[in-house]
Amino acid sequence: MISIMNTMGIWLAAFFTLCIFSFLYKDNPFYKFAEQVFVGLSAAYWLVYIIYSIMVPNLFAKLAEDFSGNMILLIPAALGLMMLMRIHPKTQWVSRYPIAIMVGTTAGISMLRYMKSDILQQLTATMINPFAAATTAEVIGNLLMIIGTICGVYFFYFSKKQEGVSKAVSKVGIWFLMVSFGATFGYTVMARISLLIGRLDFLLGDWLHLLK
Template identity: 70%
Template sequence: MAELMKVLGIWLGAYFTLSIFSFLYKDNPFYKLAEQIFVGLSAGYWLIYTIYNILVPNLFNLLFTDFAHNWLLLIPMLLGIMMLLRIIPSAQWLSRYPIALMVGTTAAIYMLLSFKSDFLAQIAATMVNPFKFSSPVDVVGTILLIVGVLCGVYFFYFSKKQEGVFAIPSKIGIWFLMVSFGASFGYTVMARISLLIGRLDFLLRDWLHIIK
């Protein structure tokens, strides 16, 4: 039975892989079916996952087994119920409170986190004396780092028209950004190719047994 299920799983995997690949030609019924099964299956999977891995262990179990120490969980539970009230038109307005709370706390938490890690840490990391290095490569690299950071930041300065002399650092900044995007593009494409190889490996090894 287990062997049959394994074979069935491989055949289904191969069928859906080919159905998704068929989109490379054009939209067709095989792709549509695969897409809709994928969307429906994943929505159902995440619903069950949320209930059994988030709601049950983090809320219901704690409330039912040790209410005295976990009664504060009633607050997020109440906020969750307020969100669900969206389905009742007359009580829809109540869902705005959890949304507002979520947006406000998110902004506040991220402001502090980003300020420390993205702002101060990166400013400090750019404060380097380029001439402290003995190797010319390091000296040039550090100068490029400093120029790139300063011009890159200036590119996003919106309060000044970028014309005349003020356009120069901005243009240098966008060049630095584009070079970094190019490098990032190449790097990510390489990673995607490995995903394709993984799929082809599945088709040729597990399904067709062409590769041993």
């Protein structure tokens, strides 16, 4: 029985794969159907995942085990229910309280975390002696890193109109950003091609058995 169900699973997967690939021809009912099924499955998957990995262990299981000892958890539960009141226009204002607490907590945590990891640590890593490297390529690389970081940061300085020397510095910053975007683009292309190869491998191998 398991083998029949496995075969059915492969056929189901092949059907959905072909439905999505049919979009390469043009938008059609098969693609629209598969797209909406994906939205539904995806939403339900994340909901079930959140229930089992966050809500049950952090809230429901603790309250069920020792209700009086974990009564403080009723506060986030109440705030969560207040969040759900956003559904109705008349009670929408109630959801502002949990949102404010979430946003305030996030702001406090982000401020400290980004100050450390994204500003101070990155600045420290850039403040190096470029000439203390083993090879000429590394010295050039270190110089490029320092110049690129300074010019890149300057490009994001929008408080003053960039003209003259500042425009030139900003231009160099754009070049470095373009090189970085190119590298990211290259990696993205490779990742997508790898997924495409995976799907073709599935269709030709697991489904049609044309590949050994």
